[in-house]
Amino acid sequence: MIQFENPLAFLLLFLIPVLYFLRYIKFLSKISFSLVLSDWDGESFKWKKKYRLIVTVISKLCLLAAYVSVIVALASPVIRYQKKIFSSRGADILFVLDVSPSMASIDIAGSNRLEAAKTAIKSIAASDEGDCFGLVEVAKEAALVVPLTMDRKIFFNKLSSVAVGELGDGTALGLGLSAGIYHLEHSSSESKCIVLITDGENNAGTVHPNTAARLALQKDISLFILGVGTKGKVPLEYTDPQTGKVYSGFFESNYDSSSLMNIAQESEGKFYEVETVQALSQALSSISKRENVAQTYNIKNEDKSIYYYFLMLTFFLIGLAWFLKRLVLQEVL
Numbered sequence: 001m002i003q004f005e006n007p008l009a010f011l012l013l014f015l016i017p018v019l020y021f022l023r024y025i026k027f028l029s030k031i032s033f034s035l036v037l038s039d040w041d042g043e044s045f046k047w048k049k050k051y052r053l054i055v056t057v058i059s060k061l062c063l064l065a066a067y068v069s070v071i072v073a074l075a076s077p078v079i080r081y082q083k084k085i086f087s088s089r090g091a092d093i094l095f096v097l098d099v100s101p102s103m104a105s106i107d108i109a110g111s112n113r114l115e116a117a118k119t120a121i122k123s124i125a126a127s128d129e130g131d132c133f134g135l136v137e138v139a140k141e142a143a144l145v146v147p148l149t150m151d152r153k154i155f156f157n158k159l160s161s162v163a164v165g166e167l168g169d170g171t172a173l174g175l176g177l178s179a180g181i182y183h184l185e186h187s188s189s190e191s192k193c194i195v196l197i198t199d200g201e202n203n204a205g206t207v208h209p210n211t212a213a214r215l216a217l218q219k220d221i222s223l224f225i226l227g228v229g230t231k232g233k234v235p236l237e238y239t240d241p242q243t244g245k246v247y248s249g250f251f252e253s254n255y256d257s258s259s260l261m262n263i264a265q266e267s268e269g270k271f272y273e274v275e276t277v278q279a280l281s282q283a284l285s286s287i288s289k290r291e292n293v294a295q296t297y298n299i300k301n302e303d304k305s306i307y308y309y310f311l312m313l314t315f316f317l318i319g320l321a322w323f324l325k326r327l328v329l330q331e332v333l
Contacts, residue, residue: 001080062321098139229274
């Protein structure tokens with residue numbers, strides 16, 4: 001919503017009709033003389049009345065608009081919006097995202113599994129304002145890339161940069177879950193949960209995922225597992241970020257969903273089998289509602305000044321008017 005801190009500046013708009021009235025009564029009219037120009041042996045000078053009239057009108061309108069624009073700038077326009085300031089802690093949700101090469105399989109609405117997961121995560125994080133989100137990448141190794149934060153800009157920027165193959169070839173689910181538990185166990189939030197998004201079985205790392213799942217239960221951390229992708233032969237294409245080598249072909253997708261379900265059961269959590277974008281979004285939405293925490297907050301009004309946009313517009317319009325008058329019409333200003 002746009003508001004003006006100095007609305008009295010709009011009184012200067014009344015100078016426009018005053019100026020035109022003075023011009024009308026010839027008080028501010030320029031002195032002009034009629035001249036007939038002709039070459040004795042050639043054609044008479046022809047006035048391109050229609051063309052020059054159009055350009056003249058445009059240049060005058062530019063000057064008029066520039067005057068209005070500078071008045072708007074003097075009125076100090078601001079965009080006023082309301083911002084929630086939370087005074088209590090919401091849910092702490094940490095995503096453990098599989099970035100192994102198989103996540104480059106293209107079988108979810110024409111997109112690969114990783115990109116579909118990232119899009120769904122962004123949608124949930126954007127709607128849950130008061131919750132803290134974190135991100136752990138897992139493949140052959142596991143690494144925390146975003147600690148729990150309410151800063152959506154930081155979270156989204158890092159999430160967007162996540163790429164397949166960053167942590168090697170493999171799926172160390174136990175390490176990924178352990179990293180998530182380590183960073184959640186000391187949280188003071190009423191609701192702490194890990195959301196594991198993967199398309200494969202545990203085949204790397206020194207920690208068994210069932211062991212990590214039991215530890216999550218002991219630490220009062222909820223565990224949700226999303227098994228993404230379809231089964232069968234699916235197209236796969238990605239560029240290895242470490243070597244730059246491009247991999248393209250088909251991948252035989254046959255992960256065992258029963259092993260992922262077993263991990264969820266160990267922690268008394270829940271397993272979702274996801275094969276479509278809709279199912280992925282619904283699963284994350286269900287988790288968000290389940291982990292919802294009632295919060296208290298205050299409303300803070302914040303103003304963003306935008307007068308400089310109108311000043312820039314003023315300079316542009318004056319420059320355009322000068323170009324039309326001086327260079328197109330070749331008139332002396």
